[in-house]
Amino acid sequence: MNVGLDFARIVEDNQSLVFSLAVRFLRDRDVAAELAQDVFLGLYRQLDRIDSPAHATWWLRRSICHRCIDEARKRKLRPRIGIDSVQEPRAERREPDLMLNERLRKLVEKLPEAARMVVLLRYQEDLDPSEIAEMLNMSISTVKSRLHRSLAFLRGRLEKQEVCR
């Protein structure tokens, strides 16, 4: 075991990253927390192969992405309806900017799995398309295409909601 790395510190520094990706992807806080814990335990067992805190963060991010995708497939969380027929979130009377944030989050939740993970890695984790491609074993053009289509979908839905209000 790598004695130079403080596991407690790694957990403290990365818990938000791992949990946020899991909960936004899986849309279930309990399952997300369980899965995030499993990922940290996986890291703990392989701590002797981890060189640095940055390496640990990279490992955790990659691991949670793949675990989430596997979990979603296992639980058949994949949306059974097309992207155009998704139900729009109900508008709530709240402070405008907070409401917009929540509406956007709910729209992101409605994206298909692969597109949702690409969007989360791009806008939550601020990764470049090349980093996302490497992490998800996709080509860069696929990542860019999914980002482009997801943004178009999100903007379109948001504008439609604005018109209806």
Next chain:
Amino acid sequence: MSFEDKNFEDQLRRSLRREAAPPDFAATVLARAAASRNVISFWRRPLTLALAAGLSIAALLPPTVAEYRRRQEEQAAEARAQVLTALSITKTQLLRVSAKVQKNTRRTL
């Protein structure tokens, strides 16, 4: 990328800011890690290793002994056959010598 696109992406970044993990998250992970460490150390205890080695030897020993005995029996059977062959040849030679001695004795008399 247009200004509107940039604004929209910035808005998306704000919406998707990381959220905090549950308050007991880190403590639970550390407790589970400590529990798993205890499980691992059980398999690394000297007594466990000695027991595993003993069981391995006990599993391997009977076939080795049986094989040794089988080879010994084969060698004994082969030696017995060689002795019988030698005795058979000796008997034949003795009979021939005996016949010659009797023949020569008769001529002398």
